[in-house]
Amino acid sequence: MSARSDAIVIGGGLNGLVAATYLAKAGRKVLLLEAEEILGGSCRASAALPGVRASLGAHALTALDPRLVKDLGLRGLKFAARDLPTVALRPDGHHLVLGRDAHASARAIAAQSPADAETYRRMRSEIFALGRAMRPLWWDGLSDAFSDPLFSRLKVASATAFLSNLESEPLKAAIAFDAGMPMQSGSALALVWRAAQEMCGLQGAMAMPFGGVAALADMLIIAAQAAGIEIRTKARVAKILADSAVAGVSLDTGEEIYSRAVLSSLSRRETLLDLSPTAAAGFSETARLERAAPLTGDAAILFLLNAAPDFGAPNGRFLIAERLDAYAAAESIAREGRLPDELLIEAVVATAADPSLAPTGLHVLSVRVHGLPLAPEGGSAEIIKRVIAALERHTPHLRERIIGLDIRLPYEQDVFSGERLAAAYAERVETPVEGLFLCGTGAEPMNAISGRAGRLAAGIAQAWLAREKRA
Amino acid sequence: MSMLVRATPFHSRAAAANRLNAWANRNGYTLASHYGDANAEALAPHTTAAIADVSWRWRVSIEGARAEEFLSRLLTRNPAKLTPGQAFKALWLTDHGAVRGAGAVARLGRETFRLVSTQSDLDWIASGAALFDVRVSEIEEGGLAIIGPYANKIFDAAGFGEALNALTFRKMFWRGLDIMLTRFGEHGGFEVWCKPDDAPILWGRLLKAGEPLAMKLVGLQAMDVLDLEAGVPRPERDYDAARDGFAMAPTPYDLKLESLIDYDHLLFNGRTAFLSTPRSQTRVGVELDGDRPAPYTNLMRNGQRVGATMNSLYSPALQRAIALAIVDVASAEPGTRLTLPDGTAAKVVSLPFLSVPDSIAE
Numbered sequence: 001m002s003a004r005s006d007a008i009v010i011g012g013g014l015n016g017l018v019a020a021t022y023l024a025k026a027g028r029k030v031l032l033l034e035a036e037e038i039l040g041g042s043c044r045a046s047a048a049l050p051g052v053r054a055s056l057g058a059h060a061l062t063a064l065d066p067r068l069v070k071d072l073g074l075r076g077l078k079f080a081a082r083d084l085p086t087v088a089l090r091p092d093g094h095h096l097v098l099g100r101d102a103h104a105s106a107r108a109i110a111a112q113s114p115a116d117a118e119t120y121r122r123m124r125s126e127i128f129a130l131g132r133a134m135r136p137l138w139w140d141g142l143s144d145a146f147s148d149p150l151f152s153r154l155k156v157a158s159a160t161a162f163l164s165n166l167e168s169e170p171l172k173a174a175i176a177f178d179a180g181m182p183m184q185s186g187s188a189l190a191l192v193w194r195a196a197q198e199m200c201g202l203q204g205a206m207a208m209p210f211g212g213v214a215a216l217a218d219m220l221i222i223a224a225q226a227a228g229i230e231i232r233t234k235a236r237v238a239k240i241l242a243d244s245a246v247a248g249v250s251l252d253t254g255e256e257i258y259s260r261a262v263l264s265s266l267s268r269r270e271t272l273l274d275l276s277p278t279a280a281a282g283f284s285e286t287a288r289l290e291r292a293a294p295l296t297g298d299a300a301i302l303f304l305l306n307a308a309p310d311f312g313a314p315n316g317r318f319l320i321a322e323r324l325d326a327y328a329a330a331e332s333i334a335r336e337g338r339l340p341d342e343l344l345i346e347a348v349v350a351t352a353a354d355p356s357l358a359p360t361g362l363h364v365l366s367v368r369v370h371g372l373p374l375a376p377e378g379g380s381a382e383i384i385k386r387v388i389a390a391l392e393r394h395t396p397h398l399r400e401r402i403i404g405l406d407i408r409l410p411y412e413q414d415v416f417s418g419e420r421l422a423a424a425y426a427e428r429v430e431t432p433v434e435g436l437f438l439c440g441t442g443a444e445p446m447n448a449i450s451g452r453a454g455r456l457a458a459g460i461a462q463a464w465l466a467r468e469k470r471a
Numbered sequence: 472m473s474m475l476v477r478a479t480p481f482h483s484r485a486a487a488a489n490r491l492n493a494w495a496n497r498n499g500y501t502l503a504s505h506y507g508d509a510n511a512e513a514l515a516p517h518t519t520a521a522i523a524d525v526s527w528r529w530r531v532s533i534e535g536a537r538a539e540e541f542l543s544r545l546l547t548r549n550p551a552k553l554t555p556g557q558a559f560k561a562l563w564l565t566d567h568g569a570v571r572g573a574g575a576v577a578r579l580g581r582e583t584f585r586l587v588s589t590q591s592d593l594d595w596i597a598s599g600a601a602l603f604d605v606r607v608s609e610i611e612e613g614g615l616a617i618i619g620p621y622a623n624k625i626f627d628a629a630g631f632g633e634a635l636n637a638l639t640f641r642k643m644f645w646r647g648l649d650i651m652l653t654r655f656g657e658h659g660g661f662e663v664w665c666k667p668d669d670a671p672i673l674w675g676r677l678l679k680a681g682e683p684l685a686m687k688l689v690g691l692q693a694m695d696v697l698d699l700e701a702g703v704p705r706p707e708r709d710y711d712a713a714r715d716g717f718a719m720a721p722t723p724y725d726l727k728l729e730s731l732i733d734y735d736h737l738l739f740n741g742r743t744a745f746l747s748t749p750r751s752q753t754r755v756g757v758e759l760d761g762d763r764p765a766p767y768t769n770l771m772r773n774g775q776r777v778g779a780t781m782n783s784l785y786s787p788a789l790q791r792a793i794a795l796a797i798v799d800v801a802s803a804e805p806g807t808r809l810t811l812p813d814g815t816a817a818k819v820v821s822l823p824f825l826s827v828p829d830s831i832a833e
Contacts, residue, residue: 243737278544278603279602279740282716282740283544283595283602284565285566285716287598
């Protein structure tokens with residue numbers, strides 16, 4: 001075995017790669033452990049569809065950290081679409097297009113509710129202004145308390161309540177898609193978080209990189225290798241070794257690897273309940289985490305098509321969510337393990353912006369289904385059947401065009417909470433175990449591909465390593 | 472814990488001896504407050520010997536293949552260092568390093584431990600144990616403590632055999648009874664535990680063994696005075712132990728219980744938080760000017776509040792009122808002059824005020 005490293009990073013997904021690269025650039029000896037054969041985590045290109053570069057992790061980016069693009073010199077990152085408009089699909093064909101042009105959006109909304117056009121404009125500028133003000137917290141992890149009265153109100157408000165000033169159900173349902181769980185306390189702040197993000201210099205935009213998110217992962221793998229990180233694939237971590245402080249990890253082969261710090265890309269629950277020694281998080285924290293078991297999650301599906309789907313609208317981010325109530329209904333049904341009657345769907349024709357994502361003449365429709373049970377009855381076959389049925393109401397003859405598909409079932413992620421969203425990064429990155437940090441999904445305020453958790457966790461771990469002069 | 476007041480296994484005997492019908496509640500049990508003269512009872516452990524019903528102590532059995540691992544995570548000292556027959560005193564802390572409980576932990580076997588405390592904390596210990604698949608069960612037993620300079624002689628007179636060292640115990644079959652002898656008390660002496668049904672027999676035999684040595688039956692008041700004189704703080708009576716699992720107070724420093732923490736024991740719950748806790752307050756003894764106790768009263772120095780008393784009682788042995796107090800470290804030096812808000816003078820003294828002699832020089 002090689003000499004003991006300063007830090008072990010568990011998981012070679014985007015955040016794991018980012019955290020490892022930042023630590024290595026700061027002069028630390030880093031070992032990255034990936035359970036699978038290939039790096040990239042959920043960002044890697046679909047393995048089930050040969051020749052397809054689209055990924056089940058995400059079809060587009062909404063929250064990529066501009067700092068890491070600059071710091072890690074990702075000069076190859078180019079965008080095929082810089083600002084996909086949101087298109088709320090209606091069965092009657094009167095789709096609601098919400099784009100960058102506020103006047104165009106207002107006109108589209110006014111067609112259904114003139115009052116909403118004004119309310120939407122005001123709400124959007126309010127949220128965007130607060131989003132900009134919140135960047136020190138969400139971009140740099142600074143914990144200065146925000147005294148903004150709107151912030152204090154939104155961090156406990158539900159998106160459902162916040163949107164109650166609007167009349168139009170399709171408009172409310174479309175906005176609520178970005179709120180995570182729109183019935184939950186604090187979900188109103190999720191809308192602000194989304195507005196605080198910036199893609200290609202545009203606030204609250206959704207952008208698609210050339211080559212998909214897999215291209216982003218490839219660039220990060222190259223950056224990680226250039227930084228001199230030791231990488232081991234097919235190395236599944238079974239346990240985190242710790243007494244008063246972290247000591248390293250053991251693999252499922254029984255091999256023990258020692259290090260001063262461990263950064264985990266997994267969720268807080270998986271890291272502290274499944275991997276750490278029993279009750280290492282503390283008796284109360286362990287009990288709290290056990291109670292906070294998530295029951296629902298998002299599923300992703302890639303459809304490979306031999307003809308482009310036609311939604312009867314300009315290319316964008318298509319949403320199927322007609323009523324705000326559908327979120328609460330879906331959540332309560334999903335918690336019982338059943339598939340909701342009204343599926344909440346986000347779909348993007350990935351190849352419309354970047355044809356290189358599929359072999360010539362073929363098309364990729366990338367779909368995300370919101371709030372499904374973690375172990376749905378009927379399994380993936382039932383989900384696929386229901387998703388196709390829902391999509392065919394808006395793009396007929398989809399079924400005949402499908403020549404291949406890949407699916408990622410809902411998986412466990414830390415449950416959304418307004419408190420977690422309003423907390424400083426350090427609170428999400430640090431754990432009760434000294435030297436054990438979260439650098440991935442568990443440290444992000446919202447589930448999104450951003451890399452900020454990796455960058456900020458590396459900074460926090462680096463400061464800890466510098467302070468802790470243990471042999 | 473049930474809210475019903477329970478009788479101890481010695482209740483029938485205690486009721487017969489309780490001439491003034493003076494009762495008190497402790498940890499859910501009815502106990503004699505005194506048996507006629509609380510002041511005389513409080514002097515007995517300093518002069519001859521005292522016998523008291525201690526069945527009200529909370530006792531649990533902790534068993535399972537991972538019992539040692541669980542206790543190692545729970546307690547501020549390492550149970551792996553105990554061999555069967557040994558015990559130590561330790562604390563258990565909240566996730567954020569506040570004192571949740573204190574007690575004696577004895578190792579009965581490789582996978583069997585017993586924990587004794589003056590306040591029950593079943594929720595915390597049982598839910599923690601469940602994470603390790605360890606069984607926790609409360610034990611109902613009769614217990615009598617014998618304290619004082621003649622305690623060793625009574626031990627011999629009763630025929631308990633070879634002397635016991637402090638913080639050890641022995642199970643034995645004694646004249647037809649299954650008993651357990653322990654030396655866990657803060658005041659020397661020893662304790663005898665038996666099955667509830669055997670309690671009246673044990674009571675009769677021990678009182679008889681102590682009679683020639685002027686052993687006195689003492690109630691809860693005298694035992695509280697004894698604890699206070701010895702500077703032993705008890706949860707519930709003297710301080711509010713943390714009950715929320717994330718509570719940050721009282722800290723071990725506030726209660727001056729840091730001696731029950733093994734800094735080399737790396738595993739215990741709340742360790743990291745405890746290590747970063749500042750030592751800003753500590754526990755001291757306070758002698759009050761006069762006979763009147765002043766429990767839970769602010770302590771002033773030059774017009775500024777510097778702390779507060781905990782429990783306070785009149786000590787017949789010291790002929791004055793005394794108190795335990797939590798004060799700022801700057802005012803903890805013995806000899807520091809303080810005042811109560813009503814102007815009564817008070818003085819910081821080192822603890823214990825007075826301890827029970829092991830034996831009397833003859």
